């Protein structure tokens with residue numbers, strides 16, 4: 001094969017050079033003569049050549065020196081040394097420095113042509129390889145992934161991303177065996193077997209950085225043939241973020257499943273409670289009637305009392321179920337949690353517990369700068385009672401219970417037992433040194449009727465369900481940590497900057513006092529009307545009372561009022577909600593408080609949609625009424 005090329009002929013002997021040029025012309029190679037190394041370098045700067053025929057024995061700058069300089073500026077240019085008999089050794093040495101071959105004088109024509117052709121072909125291949133390496137480098141350097149080419153772990157090439165990903169400098173790894181250094185033990189076994197079996201495709205593994213820290217990665221491998229060898233090319237991707245996102249997603253899904261399960265169970269509990277409430281009404285009230293008409297010595301008296309007691313106990317379970325299903329309708333006021341905890345610790349119920357569990361020591365560490373929170377005191381008290389009660393029951397014999405409070409600011413949401421949203425909270429922690437909660441129970445403890453205690457003796461399994469529903473009803477969250485050393489329940493309730501309305505009775509009366517605002521009370525029971533009117537006028541309000549919705553509207557049409565207090569169920573005519581709807585047609589801004597019993601929750605939900613923000617449950621105290629009226633007039637609070 002003829003390869004046309006322009007040749008630079010370097011020889012100080014002009015006659016020899018010209019005769020060689022002649023031969024080259026015959027062989028179809030144009031050439032240019034340079035009589036010294038310096039001249040050759042100048043010519044090379046001026047125009048491109050495809051090959052250099054270089055005499056070893058040049059004066060001044062020797063052939064080998066010239067070769068060195070040519071290789072610096074044109075590393076891929078093929079150079080064939082021309083040597084006489086005395087300089088063959090130098091020519092061989094020149095080959096080590098990058099010369100392609102050498103030809104001995106006198107030049108054999110056929111050999112000259114064959115050597116030139118081969119050198120040019122070789123140079124062409126080398127250039128192609130060089131270009132392809134450059135392309136590979138450009139491609140891999142542009143990739144986000146780390147890319148390496150290796151031969152059974154002996155790394156041949158790698159891009160910068162690969163070395164950065166593992167924290168090494170290129171020189172530290174190149175041409176070394178790397179698998180043991182960049183994969184952890186388990187992944188190494190897998191990878192070696194994949195290499196042995198020639199498995200390609202992608203799989204996940206654990207990478208090890210130079211500082212020994214581990215991270216999850218995904219590798220994708222394939223083979224390329226290079227200089228007769230089968231080399232493995234691996235693209236490696238750091239999947240730390242993806243793994244984190246997957247984990248968070250899974251966690252969120254679990255939280256969601258947990259929340260909807262709680263909701264479904266709550267709804268079920270609520271509907272059972274609704275039916276039971278009606279049935280229980282008879283069981284709770286008839287024993288009383290029977291007992292009233294019964295002789296003191298009647299032998300059935302005790303049995304009826306047992307029925308009455310059981311009925312009351314059932315009624316209290318139903319009331320708990322209603323709390324779980326619908327949250328609390330008691331008003332929420334600004335309170336400091338420390339005072340609720342202090343009241344709880346001195347309550348009779350708590351003292352009863354302490355006598356039952358004499359080996360238990362209770363410690364409290366309450367933050368003196370604790371913020372306030374909006375809460376139903378009664379409900380938070382119930383939360384404390386359930387948490388401390390459970391803790392005491394979990395302590396076998398002696399043990400410690402600690403109650404602590406602190407202000408907590410979460411700048412971003414936290415994934416704990418459930419996802420706790422960012423915000424400012426009061427954190428109440430009740431921890432014990434008890435037996436702990438087994439991991440398999442932990443997911444279920446807040447479900448209604450989930451109890452590990454001996455049925456009938458202690459556990460109905462409603463305690464923590466009440467805690468859950470109460471805390472969520474307060475816009476809060478719960479975290480649980482449990483292990484062999486005990487359990488802690490952390491309750492997060494949103495804090496507020498507002499001041500407590502009434503911290504002492506004297507202050508409370510003042511704080512609750514009105515300014516002659518007009519209040520219309522709608523209640524079908526005259527006695528209730530009277531009591532409410534007395535309570536309101538005593539604290540400075542002007543009160544009107546009516547016993548039906550229709551009468552209320554008649555009066556309302558003539559006299560506008562600042563607030564309406566509506567009983568939910570009215571014996572005749574419109575009920576509380578319907579009355580309020582009519583009033584809103586006259587004044588859409590009308591403020592109202594609703595008085596409710598336990599069972600009319602559907603109506604409650606409807607009236608809440610109309611904009612009523614305060615509910616009071618019968619029977620109510622002056623405090624409860626006063627606070628609800630005050631807050632409703634101020635438009636301060638939603639309960």
Ligand SMILES: Nc1ncnc2c1ncn2[C@@H]1O[C@H](COP(=O)(O)OP(=O)(O)OP(=O)(O)O)[C@@H](O)[C@H]1O
Pocket residue numbers: 386390391394432434435436437445446450451452453458459460461462463464465487
């Ligand atoms: N502090 C704790 N230590 C160990 N286990 C606990 C703790 N608190 C709750 N549990 C477990 O969670 C279960 C559910 O508690 P929960 O208060 O809802 O029901 P209960 O205490 O069994 O019954 P109830 O409170 O209705 O009388 C308990 O039966 C117990 O197994």
Ligand SMILES: [Mg+2]
Pocket residue numbers: 386389390463464
């Ligand atoms: Mg309990």
